[in-house]
Amino acid sequence: MIEVESLTKRHGDVLAVDDLSLTVEPGEIFGILGPNGAGKTTAVECIAGLHRPDSGRVRVLDLDPVRDRARLRRVLGVQLQHGNLPDALKVGEAVALYHSFYAESADPAKLMADLNLTHLQNSRYSTLSGGEAQRLSIALALIGKPRIAILDELTTGLDPQSRRDTWDLIAQIRDTGVTILLVTHFMDEAERLCDRVAVIDRARLIALDTPADLIARVDAPQRVHVKTATPLDPAVFADADITGIVHNGDRTTLTGGGNLLHTVTVTLLAHGITATETRLEEATLEDAFLALTGRRFE
Structure with missing residues (x-):
């Protein structure tokens, strides 16, 4: 065309x-x-x-x-x-x-x-x-x-x-x-x-x-944001493919690779923990632009 x-x-x-x-x-x-x-x-x-x-x-x-x-x-x-x-x-x-x-x-x-x-x-x-x-x-x-x-x-x-x-x-x-x-x-x-x-x-x-x-060209980790009634104990994820845990009150951000959302969900269920909110954060086109140019999109 x-x-x-x-x-x-x-x-x-x-x-x-x-x-x-x-x-x-x-x-x-x-x-x-x-x-x-x-x-x-x-x-x-x-x-x-x-x-x-x-x-x-x-x-x-x-x-x-x-x-x-x-x-x-x-x-x-x-x-x-x-x-x-x-x-x-x-x-x-x-x-x-x-x-x-x-x-x-x-x-x-x-x-x-x-x-x-x-x-x-x-x-x-x-x-x-x-x-x-x-x-x-x-x-x-x-x-x-x-x-x-x-x-x-x-x-x-x-x-x-x-x-x-x-x-x-x-x-x-x-x-x-x-x-x-x-x-x-x-x-x-x-x-x-x-x-x-x-x-x-x-x-x-x-x-x-x-x-x-x-x-897919972006080499960026996935993040899952979870809200629970009480802060998560990092020991819960000792056997999971989790590379980072950051707490902010009742909200926790977990970083890792693979099928991270599935990993987090299965781990929480195995320990009887209920998440009231769960959100997966993946790489975006803005991340791709940064990777391609070395600068933020403006």
Whole structure:
């Protein structure tokens, strides 16, 4: 669906994208993950034909995004991070306007209903909440029935519930057969949604793999957090594969390897100890980023 080979792009003296290569397969949610300023948006704007690369090759459905921009617009939907609309424009007017751009398009009424926008059709853009504006931007990206949708920093500035609602929308879009290129700096978002992730830092690609395989590269111990009526006696775990125990009142954090959660649960049951809370803490994409770059994700 998308092929990028040795893409390089500068903005003045700033090297925004440095020798980026990747491919996106049909039906994927493919994530481009990295901190703010890493070069993610510049990369996808080159893929969308909004910037001409300084060097390298980009193909989207075998089209050159710059030379074949008019043809590409028929198959590519784009929601950009800074794609604000005029304040006075109403939701229904925006959808109707974008609908008029395409010879073949989605049913505007159905699309608005699917994205919970129908009741907002007479609302001006300036009055929309962050989540409502994001749902409208998704509608405008999908109105042309694209084969590929580029969604750039879709959940920035949203409250937790709106973020999760938007995640559900992204999964629903993929289920209709649309390939999604998702740009984000949220680790949990990429971990939950993406089939594969390209991690970009300081303009360069530093890793490309599934979230699970990126996390598997991290040599980090597991932790199980347990709450009990009284502090646990370390002697209980004398025969278990436990490398560390830290008490904090009625809460205990146990560190170890293997199937740690199973080990802790079986040991507690064997000693007749009831845990009122048990939580497993494993390595995350943020841990993977730290392992790959030597610095915290910012």
